[in-house]
Amino acid sequence: MTSRRTILGALAALPFAAPALAAGGKFAISFTPAEWQRRLGKEAYAVLREEATERPFTSPLNSEKRAGTFVCRGCALPLFSSAHKFDSGTGWPSFWQPINKAALGTNVDRSYFMVRTEVHCSRCGGHQGHVFDDGPKPTGLRYCINGLALSFVPARAA
Numbered sequence: 232m233t234s235r236r237t238i239l240g241a242l243a244a245l246p247f248a249a250p251a252l253a254a255g256g257k258f259a260i261s262f263t264p265a266e267w268q269r270r271l272g273k274e275a276y277a278v279l280r281e282e283a284t285e286r287p288f289t290s291p292l293n294s295e296k297r298a299g300t301f302v303c304r305g306c307a308l309p310l311f312s313s314a315h316k317f318d319s320g321t322g323w324p325s326f327w328q329p330i331n332k333a334a335l336g337t338n339v340d341r342s343y344f345m346v347r348t349e350v351h352c353s354r355c356g357g358h359q360g361h362v363f364d365d366g367p368k369p370t371g372l373r374y375c376i377n378g379l380a381l382s383f384v385p386a387r388a389a
């Protein structure tokens with residue numbers, strides 16, 4: 232559903248965005264649906280490329296407590312840090328802020344008779360989840376993320 236996506240401010244700041252745009256994609260990393268499917272597998276493809284939502288309490292990343300970085304399953308861009316993860320009780324990995332402002336883009340999502348803010352990887356456009364304003368301090372935000380959209384990279388032992 233690329234037609235619903237809006238051009239991202241973060242993307243405009245990327246020096247390598249122009250060639251991707253010229254090639255017909257909005258994101259620096261772009262593949263055909265068939266190639267994404269091959270790379271991601273069925274379940275992750277459904278989440279990242281078709282905005283499906285995984286069933287709650289199914290992701291092993293819910294209970295991931297180690298220090299490290301959560302990267303996009305589509306393109307390995309670092310999106311979230313373990314330092315910002317919290318247990319929301321929702322059954323989805325939850326964070327109160329992204330690892331940096333440029334990591335994520337947002338869209339207004341009007342599906343299912345709700346108005347929500349969809350969040351996706353700024354580099355490949357892969358759907359991550361939604362952000363809500365009922366999170367903990369200091370941001371008050373709750374990034375509700377599909378574990379299938381992420382890979383966890385543990386911090387190296389010092």
Ligand SMILES: [Zn+2]
Binds near residue numbers: 303355
């Ligand atoms: Zn990505």
